[in-house]
Amino acid sequence: MNKRRMAEVLAAHAEGLTGGAQVMQRLSVTAEERNRLSPLLQLAEHLQQSMQPVQPSAAFVRSLGRELVDNARHQISPAKRPRRTVVIGAAVLGSLVSIASVVGAIVFVVSRSRVRAQARTLHAPAAG
Amino acid sequence: MFGLLYERYVGNIYNYIYYRTSNHHDAEDLTARTFYRALKHFSRYVDRGAPFSAYLYRIAHNLVANWHRDHSRRQIISLDELVTRMPRREGPIALAEEHEEQDWLLDAVRRLPPERQQLLILKFVEQMSNVEIGQVMGRTEGAIKSLYHRTLVALRKELVSEENGREDAI
Numbered sequence: 001m002n003k004r005r006m007a008e009v010l011a012a013h014a015e016g017l018t019g020g021a022q023v024m025q026r027l028s029v030t031a032e033e034r035n036r037l038s039p040l041l042q043l044a045e046h047l048q049q050s051m052q053p054v055q056p057s058a059a060f061v062r063s064l065g066r067e068l069v070d071n072a073r074h075q076i077s078p079a080k081r082p083r084r085t086v087v088i089g090a091a092v093l094g095s096l097v098s099i100a101s102v103v104g105a106i107v108f109v110v111s112r113s114r115v116r117a118q119a120r121t122l123h124a125p126a127a128g
Numbered sequence: 129m130f131g132l133l134y135e136r137y138v139g140n141i142y143n144y145i146y147y148r149t150s151n152h153h154d155a156e157d158l159t160a161r162t163f164y165r166a167l168k169h170f171s172r173y174v175d176r177g178a179p180f181s182a183y184l185y186r187i188a189h190n191l192v193a194n195w196h197r198d199h200s201r202r203q204i205i206s207l208d209e210l211v212t213r214m215p216r217r218e219g220p221i222a223l224a225e226e227h228e229e230q231d232w233l234l235d236a237v238r239r240l241p242p243e244r245q246q247l248l249i250l251k252f253v254e255q256m257s258n259v260e261i262g263q264v265m266g267r268t269e270g271a272i273k274s275l276y277h278r279t280l281v282a283l284r285k286e287l288v289s290e291e292n293g294r295e296d297a298i
Contacts, residue, residue: 003274003277004274006277007273007274007276007277008273010273010276010277010280011258011272011273011276011277014251014252014276015257015258017252018251018252018255019255039284040277040280040281040284043280043283043284043287044280046229046233047233047237047248047252047283048252049230050230050233050234051147051234051237051248051249051252051253052253053139053143053253053254053255054142054143054146055139055142056138056139056142056155056156056159057152057156060156060159061138061139064134064138064156064159064160064163065131065134065135065138067160068130068131068134068163068164068167069131071164071167072130072131072167075167075168
């Protein structure tokens with residue numbers, strides 16, 4: 001049995017141990033192969049029995065969750081600040097531009113009417 | 129979003145760190161540091177096809193490596209901790225034997241190189257498939273199968289040589 005075949009059989013056995021599909025059957029492992037790998041297969045079974053999942057305490061999970069939420073809020077605030085500054089800046093700039101254009105329009109209209117009035121005065125026939 | 133990921137993976141990361149450090153106190157501390165670090169860099173996280181858990185395991189793996197460097201000391205599992213995680217047999221003698229056997233096996237696992245420990249934890253504690261382990265460890269499925277084979281061979285050698293050492297001592 002070559003190394004690749006051994007690795008395949010061991011991997012299939014482990015998948016079977018951890019609730020995966022019964023790949024061992026599909027690999028059609030011979031009795032000789034099984035005997036040869038027996039010490040490693042047994043070791044894998046011991047590992048599976050010894051390495052059981054543990055649970056963190058519920059209090060720890062809750063308190064860390066709360067801390068992370070608080071931390072995330074603090075982290076988001078500075079990130080949002082520059083965006084807010086840009087929006088306010090753009091709004092102020094926009095207002096200034098519109099005020100300037102209104103003032104400009106008024107100045108233009110006033111100066112134009114003055115010019116017209118002056119022209120009318122110059123071209124008007126002298127009275128009497 | 130991060131809250132959902134936290135709820136989904138906090139147990140897995142805790143388990144991984146617990147088996148690497150063998151005590152609940154450090155497991156809690158390093159689990160918290162893993163999630164703080166992930167949160168800090170969350171905005172820069174780029175999805176490259178691997179699950180988010182791979183990113184968390186990488187952070188946890190690095191923190192555990194630093195922890196081992198800082199605390200280069202022999203790991204001891206308390207009896208209470210062993211009792212909580214082992215299947216029970218009847219009778220105090222059987223229980224004591226089982227403790228001893230399990231302690232011996234887990235001690236040997238802890239002497240393996242970090243990546244081999246990681247593989248065994250992901251396989252037996254987290255019950256991941258070889259493909260999932262490959263995503264976490266950045267290797268192909270075939271490479272994971274070979275590593276698993278080499279890990280079992282090395283672990284068996286370690287156990288056999290230790291057993292011979294014990295017999296010689298007697």
